[in-house]
Amino acid sequence: MKILVTGGAGFIGSAVIRLAMSHGHAVVNLDALTYAACLTNLASVADSSLYAFEQADIRDQAALDKVFSVHQPDIVMHLAAESHVDRSIDSPGYFIETNITGTFNMLEAARKYWVEFGKPENFRFHHISTDEVFGSLPSDPAVLFTEDTPYDPRSPYSASKAASDHLVRAWHATYGLPVVLSNCSNNYGPYHFPEKLIPVVILNALAGIALPIYGDGSNIRDWLYVEDHADALLLVATRGALGRSYNIGGENERTNLQLVQNLCAILDRLRPREAGNYADLITFVTDRPGHDARYAINPSRIREELGWRPSVTIEEGLELTVRWYLENEDWWSPLLARNGVGKRLGTDKKVGQ
Ligand SMILES: NC(=O)c1ccc[n+]([C@@H]2O[C@H](COP(=O)([O-])OP(=O)(O)OC[C@H]3O[C@@H](n4cnc5c(N)ncnc54)[C@H](O)[C@@H]3O)[C@@H](O)[C@H]2O)c1
Numbered sequence: 001m002k003i004l005v006t007g008g009a010g011f012i013g014s015a016v017i018r019l020a021m022s023h024g025h026a027v028v029n030l031d032a033l034t035y036a037a038c039l040t041n042l043a044s045v046a047d048s049s050l051y052a053f054e055q056a057d058i059r060d061q062a063a064l065d066k067v068f069s070v071h072q073p074d075i076v077m078h079l080a081a082e083s084h085v086d087r088s089i090d091s092p093g094y095f096i097e098t099n100i101t102g103t104f105n106m107l108e109a110a111r112k113y114w115v116e117f118g119k120p121e122n123f124r125f126h127h128i129s130t131d132e133v134f135g136s137l138p139s140d141p142a143v144l145f146t147e148d149t150p151y152d153p154r155s156p157y158s159a160s161k162a163a164s165d166h167l168v169r170a171w172h173a174t175y176g177l178p179v180v181l182s183n184c185s186n187n188y189g190p191y192h193f194p195e196k197l198i199p200v201v202i203l204n205a206l207a208g209i210a211l212p213i214y215g216d217g218s219n220i221r222d223w224l225y226v227e228d229h230a231d232a233l234l235l236v237a238t239r240g241a242l243g244r245s246y247n248i249g250g251e252n253e254r255t256n257l258q259l260v261q262n263l264c265a266i267l268d269r270l271r272p273r274e275a276g277n278y279a280d281l282i283t284f285v286t287d288r289p290g291h292d293a294r295y296a297i298n299p300s301r302i303r304e305e306l307g308w309r310p311s312v313t314i315e316e317g318l319e320l321t322v323r324w325y326l327e328n329e330d331w332w333s334p335l336l337a338r339n340g341v342g343k344r345l346g347t348d349k350k351v352g353q
Helices: 011-022 061-071 085-090 092-116 156-175 197-207 226-239 256-270 300-306 314-327 329-337
Strands: 002-006 026-031 051-055 075-078 124-130 179-184 211-214 220-222 245-248 253-255 282-285
Touching: 002 011, 002 061, 011 026, 011 226, 026 061, 051 061, 061 092, 075 092, 075 226, 085 092, 085 156, 092 124, 092 156, 124 156, 124 226, 156 179, 179 226, 197 211, 197 256, 197 314, 197 329, 211 256, 220 256, 226 245, 226 300, 245 300, 253 256, 256 282, 256 314, 314 329
Parallel strands: 002 026, 002 075, 026 051, 075 124, 124 179, 179 245, 211 282
Antiparallel strands: 220 253
């Protein structure tokens, strides 16, 4: 099977490509190579005859038409997006263009191709989205996001992803495009770009500088190891029911403070400081505007219908992740010089696009 993956040079897209190729699938990676991209994530597979790379921007309709006609994929897995909430607060325009207009362009390119090739029965367009489209949950642990939770996005990022989800459903209902969707909770693991909470904490700890926690650290996220997400995505793409969406989550709720304390405890064991503990570096900073209180996924649909289960516990996944960052300085060190990395973003004090 040939899979067209958009955003394959990013954190999750590269995990999907590595896994798909290990299953014997051919992959075309379509990526614009923005600040968040790292082709080195794919160094282990880039020389394979199963792999092709196309540098293209999903805001460029003509470029997308060309990629479809040259590569003729069986399945599309659409992950390309602007993905950082803090950047969406400073520069929302990029999120509108890439996440909404870019998804519209992908749908149109896929539709043209699908019609031109006689609507092949097995063609699928899989749209990869986030649980953030559902908004913020109350603290009651019994209340979880299901596939029927009404959309209530509250940041420019989540609103742009919600809009793209609506477009995908509309292309299914109106044009019959064979789509599947998934909405996942927070991912973590190897190759996580060093502007997101977990890599920031690990790398700041190693540098002996403050570990910033927004607000009072009580915001709750439901964490999933990225390779388990990639496994779920391949299941949804290949076996998901048409027009259906699947919530994906690890059932691992942690407050941000608990998560950072867990990481500090692992680091204390694996790379002890000369004096004191890493948790001594925890520093509470001004909260993100509109910071959602809690996300938590009920993954029973994907579990029951597709038989998916995560392979690692959060304790195992965090340990694997810390060890990976300790062993892969060559990967993360050059990324620290990229635009905006290491700076406090998303305070609503700067105006971007
Ligand atoms: N990271 C998470 O925890 C998480 C959770 C749920 C869903 N998601 C979704 O999964 C997808 C991937 O997330 P990620 O964390 O891997 O993101 P990422 O920021 O690490 O990677 C995004 C990739 O998309 C590419 N890209 C961005 N704009 C593009 C454009 N205009 N044209 C072509 N390529 C472009 C970038 O170059 C990059 O390689 C996103 O759609 C995101 O909304 C992420």
